[in-house]
Amino acid sequence: QVQLDESGGGLVQAGGSLRLSCIAFGRTVNTVAMGWFRQAPGKEREFVATIWSGGRTYYADFVEGRFTISRDTAKNTVYLQMNSLKPEDTAVYFCAAGRTAWARLNSNEYDYWGQGTQVTVSS
Numbered sequence: 001q002v003q004l005d006e007s008g009g010g011l012v013q014a015g016g017s018l019r020l021s022c023i024a025f026g027r028t029v030n031t032v033a034m035g036w037f038r039q040a041p042g043k044e045r046e047f048v049a050t051i052w053s054g055g056r057t058y059y060a061d062f063v064e065g066r067f068t069i070s071r072d073t074a075k076n077t078v079y080l081q082m083n084s085l086k087p088e089d090t091a092v093y094f095c096a097a098g099r100t101a102w103a104r105l106n107s108n109e110y111d112y113w114g115q116g117t118q119v120t121v122s123s
Contacts, residue, residue, distance in 0.1 A: 002026035002112040004095045009117030012085055016121070020080040022095030022114060029071050033098030034078040035110055036069060038091035038119075045094070045107055049080060053101035060105075085121045092116040 008020040020036070035050035049059045049069040057069050068081040078095060096110035103109035 002097060004097060004112055004114035006093065006095045006114040006117040009093060009119045011120045011122065014085060014087055014121055014123050016085050017081070017083045018085065018119060020082070020093055020095075020117060020119075022078045022080075024076050024078070024095075024097065027097050027112065028073070029076050029078050029097075030073045032101055033103035033109075034069075034071065035096045035098060035103060036078075036080045037094045037096060037107060037110075038089075039094070039116075040088075040091040043091075047105045047107070048093070050098070050104055051078065052103075058104055082119070085119075087121045087123045090119060090121050092118050 003025040006022045033050050033052045036048040037045050039045040047060050051057045051069045066084045071078045094116045095114040097112040099111045
């Protein structure tokens with residue numbers, strides 16, 4: 001059984017920063033791709049970032065260098081450092097474990113999901 005637990009969301013002013021964490025149980029974070037997605041009210045879930053088992057990272061275009069995905073294998077945890085946050089970044093952020101070592105943009109490339117953590121950016 002694989003379980004992903006996100007934390008670190010909250011309310012922040014525009015321009016501020018948050019670090020999201022995702023601790024994995026039942027799957028080692030450096031053996032598969034680990035991704036972050038988000039879903040804003042009334043919108044579809046969208047890809048944010050992924051880190052492959054080999055360490056390569058990919059980001060959505062809207063990230064524009066503001067977010068960094070990383071992992072700590074000793075803690076079996078994946079992080080999403082978010083800087084220069086904008087009101088349009090407001091969403092529920094989900095951690096996901098990939099089916100393979102190289103999952104990227106599509107949610108169907110991921111087979112386990114966390115419950116999500118709310119990020120709200122005020123203007």
